[in-house]
Amino acid sequence: MDGKINLALIYGSTREGRFCDRIVNWAVSEISGRSDFALDLIDPATFDLPTQHGRKESAGLADLTRRIGKADAFIVVTPEYNHGYPAALKFLIDSVSGPWQAKPVAFVSYGGISGGLRAVEQLRQVFAELHAVTIRDSVSFVDPWGKFDTDGRLLDPDAPRKAMATLLARLRWWAVGLRNARKVAPYGEIAA
Numbered sequence: 001m002d003g004k005i006n007l008a009l010i011y012g013s014t015r016e017g018r019f020c021d022r023i024v025n026w027a028v029s030e031i032s033g034r035s036d037f038a039l040d041l042i043d044p045a046t047f048d049l050p051t052q053h054g055r056k057e058s059a060g061l062a063d064l065t066r067r068i069g070k071a072d073a074f075i076v077v078t079p080e081y082n083h084g085y086p087a088a089l090k091f092l093i094d095s096v097s098g099p100w101q102a103k104p105v106a107f108v109s110y111g112g113i114s115g116g117l118r119a120v121e122q123l124r125q126v127f128a129e130l131h132a133v134t135i136r137d138s139v140s141f142v143d144p145w146g147k148f149d150t151d152g153r154l155l156d157p158d159a160p161r162k163a164m165a166t167l168l169a170r171l172r173w174w175a176v177g178l179r180n181a182r183k184v185a186p187y188g189e190i191a192a
């Protein structure tokens, strides 16, 4: 149906020694076996972005803008920092505007008792302002630290796998629909 979905998976943490790598690696292992998604990993730790918004163009910003623009759909992998999400993720999101529009965003989160869901709920508000569509279904890891073996595999993978399959199915539905809709009528041309 309508070719591969260009799916950008975005790291939420840039912290040294971040647990985010483990969660991202798991998500990638769930997605990479599927032929209907082409995956791009976007890591704010590797982008040479300007330190202040609007100060100047940079190769890193141009690269980020191009890759967000190319994507049909996003998965944001976020931890919870003080009941919100990391500042580095906000800076990355705010660095680009139009390329987020009329595209779906899903979340994989992790943390203590809330499994990162308080961060996710805040991100829904942010992406609404960017005219992006957030997907109800998410994957949430409560206290994930002891839940992986030394090779990074989940010890009890069934429930997260099922949740990820639902997330991907719904994300794909929106990605195909919105990609077709953007072709018929470019979203940026709609009168405010």
Ligand SMILES: Cc1cc2nc3c(=O)[nH]c(=O)nc-3n(C[C@H](O)[C@H](O)[C@H](O)COP(=O)(O)O)c2cc1C
Pocket (backbone or CB within 6 Å): 013, 014, 015, 017, 018, 019, 020, 021, 079, 080, 081, 082, 083, 084, 110, 111, 112, 113, 114, 115, 116
């Ligand atoms: C600044 C900071 C604030 C945190 N606040 C929360 C919090 O509000 N809720 C929570 O569940 N975990 C919180 N944690 C714990 C994180 O969930 C945990 O450190 C996690 O591994 C962070 O993800 P990362 O290692 O990928 O950066 C916080 C961690 C940091 C560094």
